Amino acid sequence: MKKTFISYTHDSEEYKIKVKNFADFLISNEIDCELDQYTVFPIEGWTKWMIDRISEANFVLVVCSEKYQRKAEENTDQASGGTWEGSIVRRDLFSLGNLNRKFIPICFGSGNRKFMPNFLSDFTCFNVENQNELESLLDLIKKDLFTRKPSIDGLSKTFEFDKKKEIEGVGEVISENQFLLISTKGISRVLEFNQITNDKNLEITAKITNPSDSSFLQDLKSDRRGIVVTFGFSSYIVTLLECIQKIENGEETYKLTFEIRDASRLATITDMGLEGYTTEEIAEIRVKRILLNRHFHSIDDEDFKKILEDAVFSGVGTPMRADKSPIPEILKEIESFDKFRVFARLYCVTLLIHSIAITSINKLIFSKEAEDIVVDFEGIRDKQYTNLKPQLIKFKESVLLN
Numbered sequence: 001m002k003k004t005f006i007s008y009t010h011d012s013e014e015y016k017i018k019v020k021n022f023a024d025f026l027i028s029n030e031i032d033c034e035l036d037q038y039t040v041f042p043i044e045g046w047t048k049w050m051i052d053r054i055s056e057a058n059f060v061l062v063v064c065s066e067k068y069q070r071k072a073e074e075n076t077d078q079a080s081g082g083t084w085e086g087s088i089v090r091r092d093l094f095s096l097g098n099l100n101r102k103f104i105p106i107c108f109g110s111g112n113r114k115f116m117p118n119f120l121s122d123f124t125c126f127n128v129e130n131q132n133e134l135e136s137l138l139d140l141i142k143k144d145l146f147t148r149k150p151s152i153d154g155l156s157k158t159f160e161f162d163k164k165k166e167i168e169g170v171g172e173v174i175s176e177n178q179f180l181l182i183s184t185k186g187i188s189r190v191l192e193f194n195q196i197t198n199d200k201n202l203e204i205t206a207k208i209t210n211p212s213d214s215s216f217l218q219d220l221k222s223d224r225r226g227i228v229v230t231f232g233f234s235s236y237i238v239t240l241l242e243c244i245q246k247i248e249n250g251e252e253t254y255k256l257t258f259e260i261r262d263a264s265r266l267a268t269i270t271d272m273g274l275e276g277y278t279t280e281e282i283a284e285i286r287v288k289r290i291l292l293n294r295h296f297h298s299i300d301d302e303d304f305k306k307i308l309e310d311a312v313f314s315g316v317g318t319p320m321r322a323d324k325s326p327i328p329e330i331l332k333e334i335e336s337f338d339k340f341r342v343f344a345r346l347y348c349v350t351l352l353i354h355s356i357a358i359t360s361i362n363k364l365i366f367s368k369e370a371e372d373i374v375v376d377f378e379g380i381r382d383k384q385y386t387n388l389k390p391q392l393i394k395f396k397e398s399v400l401l402n
Helices: 013-028 046-056 066-072 081-095 110-115 131-143 211-220 279-292 303-314 327-333 337-354
Strands: 003-007 032-034 059-063 103-107 166-168 173-175 178-182 188-198 202-207 227-231 234-248 251-260 360-369 372-381 391-398
Touching (some): 003 046, 003 081, 013 032, 046 081, 059 081, 066 081, 066 110, 081 103, 103 110, 103 131, 178 211, 178 337, 211 234, 211 251, 227 337, 234 337, 279 372, 279 391, 327 337, 337 360
Parallel strands (some): 059 103
Antiparallel strands (some): 166 173, 178 227, 234 251, 372 391
């Protein structure tokens, strides 16, 4: 039976009860669990008791809370639980070269993830109030399942969108079975797809609904490199390998095969070198430039400084600069708001990803409120491009259309 030890702080009596209930739950699931509340009077003293429990445990579950984070990161000799245990965890992690198979951050509610101690911030934090995450934690403890990657046998290499699935905005609906193609010449086209496969290469079966779509795809053959493909919240810079037309039962389709280029090699990170702004602030400025048409300049009258700032805000050196928001122009060109939302969403995803403003998008919804276009956005910028923890950018604001 695997041994666990729960490291936590006594935030409140209610919180202590919650921790004990969780420990009881582990024991009921055949996991040996040590908790200070199970011990009335350790004859060796609390400090040695804590050290021994951590040493003997297969897994130490660190319950993240604001108080635990504060105490665990304190530089003090005061013998409080969170402080002592935090220092022991930090020491043991260092001795293991940060190869962590023992210390597991957990939390009650996803909002407490932000209170992970800095020495555990690179590791997965399990929200034990989420059933899927709780099951993953139990598998990790009981079966040493540090990964759940399935065997290749029996897996489908085809990824199909459920065409009944939709993204709901305010009063209107956007179909998900559409993708954006931007040619090397900068010509954009939204097409429907029947199927997308992303294995060694990206394969898309595109459905043709009007003759101009067919002409557009035929033209791609003449300049195959530097094409952009965007669907859902994913976007890739690709090279066209194959473009095969097929007509069956009166339906015209194209099988498009693309090689995905390594966009990371194309990007140069200039955000670090701008005085007066953090990389996090620059990322948020770039996102709001793209989605809200906001422009930010220094109040300083030095023209060169303004030019430099504007270049960095736009993402100079990245695969796709965001010199301005595409939304006002798209709104002028497309009368139907439903079609506007489809094109604007896909085009903005493209800019957000390839200007390195964001690395993953959780939500992007355009809605119309009176005369305003409102953007509801949530996205994350990974640690690769930020000095701190992965950065969450979230807002619901109106687009500046003037």
